[in-house]
Amino acid sequence: MGKVVSNPAALYIVATPIGNLEDLSPRAARILGEVAVIAAEDTRTTRKLLTHFGISTPTTALHEHNEREQVPKLLEQLRRGESIALVSDAGTPLVSDPGFHLVRAARDAGIAVVPIPGPCAAITALSAAGLPSDRFAFEGFPPAKSAARRALFQRLAHEPRTLIFYESTHRIVDCLADMAAEFGAERESVVARELTKKFETLRAGPLGVLADWIARDETPRQGEFVLLVHGAEERAGADASEAERVLDTLLESLPVSQAVEIAAKLTGQPRNVLYRRALARSSPDK
Numbered sequence: 001m002g003k004v005v006s007n008p009a010a011l012y013i014v015a016t017p018i019g020n021l022e023d024l025s026p027r028a029a030r031i032l033g034e035v036a037v038i039a040a041e042d043t044r045t046t047r048k049l050l051t052h053f054g055i056s057t058p059t060t061a062l063h064e065h066n067e068r069e070q071v072p073k074l075l076e077q078l079r080r081g082e083s084i085a086l087v088s089d090a091g092t093p094l095v096s097d098p099g100f101h102l103v104r105a106a107r108d109a110g111i112a113v114v115p116i117p118g119p120c121a122a123i124t125a126l127s128a129a130g131l132p133s134d135r136f137a138f139e140g141f142p143p144a145k146s147a148a149r150r151a152l153f154q155r156l157a158h159e160p161r162t163l164i165f166y167e168s169t170h171r172i173v174d175c176l177a178d179m180a181a182e183f184g185a186e187r188e189s190v191v192a193r194e195l196t197k198k199f200e201t202l203r204a205g206p207l208g209v210l211a212d213w214i215a216r217d218e219t220p221r222q223g224e225f226v227l228l229v230h231g232a233e234e235r236a237g238a239d240a241s242e243a244e245r246v247l248d249t250l251l252e253s254l255p256v257s258q259a260v261e262i263a264a265k266l267t268g269q270p271r272n273v274l275y276r277r278a279l280a281r282s283s284p285d286k
Helices: 026-034 043-052 067-079 100-108 121-129 146-156 169-183 207-216 240-251 256-267 271-282
Strands: 010-014 037-040 059-061 084-087 112-116 136-138 162-167 188-193 201-206 225-229
Touching (some): 010 026, 010 100, 026 084, 037 067, 043 059, 059 067, 100 112, 121 162, 121 225, 162 169, 169 188, 169 225, 188 207, 201 207, 240 271, 256 271
Parallel strands (some): 010 112, 037 059, 037 084
Antiparallel strands (some): 162 225
16 A cells, blocks of 8 residues: 555655755655655665655656656556655756656646755756846756757847856866857856855856866866856847848848848847748748
């Protein structure tokens, strides 16, 4: 017979510490001890956490490679009235971590999905970065390949909101170099690492300076980094009629995508707006 919890047959989304184990909330610890099973991104990592708190609940692996296969089995347990907790290796599940398919399936099946809030590396870094926090955009992990990564940064170069990225140890140097190239070496930014741990570091400065620092830094790079980039300065740019004139001129000799890219840089108008205008101009009905 499964364990009985305050809200049986529920899927609990449980945030776990991103470094400091004292950040596990009493509610999260209680839920982890009461559910029938814990679906964990890496059962070995989660078992260390559970052992620290004296929790003996069974675990089952749920990660990006097996999530679709695991969902039917976990749904069956939920339908039997057993409760399940979903955790990632660290932080809040589903924030650049697996779990979407299980949550979606549970909600579609009419099963209660209950969030147990707690640490999140992106929000933790933002709260202490000293960058505008009223509006921000979380972009997760940039592409692994430099060409795709730089293309993403080009698309975000005029985004006015503070940008938040995750990056891995082995790509941090190249990623910061690409950021400096595409956002501009003078763009204000923050590198956060080892958050909530003994050697926690939040370093602010222009992207070019931080890229150089991280390339030369001999401190062991452990875990994931959080990178925060100040949004582009909002500017009036050219008015719509001037932007259309520039776009029309460029379209006379360039492909649509290239014309839009250049027009956006010259006028400050959004790429998506210019692209729609370019497509309208090339429509047979025009």
